[in-house]
Amino acid sequence: MIRLIVFLLCAAGFGFFVMRSLRLKRHLPKLVLLDRDGVINVDRSDYVKSKGEFEFIPGSIEAIKLLNKARVKVIVVTNQGGIGKGLYTHEDLEDIHQHMKDGLKVGGAHVDQIFICADHPDSPSHRRKPNPGMIEEALDQTKTRPEEAHMIGDDMRDLLPALQCGVHRHLVLTGKGKKTLKDPELQSVSAFKVHANLLEAIKEILKV
Numbered sequence: 001m002i003r004l005i006v007f008l009l010c011a012a013g014f015g016f017f018v019m020r021s022l023r024l025k026r027h028l029p030k031l032v033l034l035d036r037d038g039v040i041n042v043d044r045s046d047y048v049k050s051k052g053e054f055e056f057i058p059g060s061i062e063a064i065k066l067l068n069k070a071r072v073k074v075i076v077v078t079n080q081g082g083i084g085k086g087l088y089t090h091e092d093l094e095d096i097h098q099h100m101k102d103g104l105k106v107g108g109a110h111v112d113q114i115f116i117c118a119d120h121p122d123s124p125s126h127r128r129k130p131n132p133g134m135i136e137e138a139l140d141q142t143k144t145r146p147e148e149a150h151m152i153g154d155d156m157r158d159l160l161p162a163l164q165c166g167v168h169r170h171l172v173l174t175g176k177g178k179k180t181l182k183d184p185e186l187q188s189v190s191a192f193k194v195h196a197n198l199l200e201a202i203k204e205i206l207k208v
C-alpha cells in the first residue's frame with residue numbers, strides 16, 4: 001500500500017513537471033532573426049570589409065548561446081551593400097562570416113543560417129531591408145508562423161520589414177540604436193521593445 005502511494009505521488013509529480021515544461025516551451029519563440037552589424041558585431045561607417053575589422057559586441061556570443069540552449073533557431077539577416085558598391089567581395093564576406101562562426105564556436109554558440117543581400121543601396125530588390133524578402137524567406141524555410149518569430153535590430157530597416165511580416169520587433173541601443181530611437185518615423189513601427197543590447201533582449205525574450 002505504501003509503495004502504491006509513493007508511486008502515485010511520484011507519477012503525479014512527474015506529470016506536473018511535464019505539463020509545466022510544455023507550458024514553458026509554448027512561450028518560447030521558434031525563431032529569432034538578428035541583424036548583424038550593430039547587433040552582433042560593432043558597426044562601422046565604412047562597412048566591415050574584412051575579418052580583421054569584425055569585432056563582437058560584448059555579450060552577443062552569450063546571447064546566441066542562450067538561444068541555442070533553448071533550442072530556438074537563429075538566423076542572421078543582413079544587408080551587405082558594400083558588395084554592391086564594390087568595397088569588398090562575396091569571398092571577403094564568406095571569410096568574415098567564417099570568422100564570426102569560429103568566434104561563436106569558441107564561445108559554445110552557433111547561428112543556424114545567414115541570409116545576405118548584396119544589392120547596391122540605390123538598386124534594392126525585394127530582399128534588401130527594409131523590404132521584407134529575407135524575413136519572408138526565413139519564415140518560409142523554417143516553417144515558422146510570424147507570431148513565433150522575433151526580429152532584433154538597431155535600425156528602422158530592421159523593424160519595418162518585421163512589422164510588414166507580423167514578427168515581434170526589438171530595438172537594441174548598440175550600433176545605430178540610440179540614433180534610431182530618436183527617429184520621429186519610429187512611431188510608424190507600432191509596438192516594439194527597446195533593450196540595451198542583444199544579451200538583454202534575449203534574456204527578456206526567453207525570460208531568463
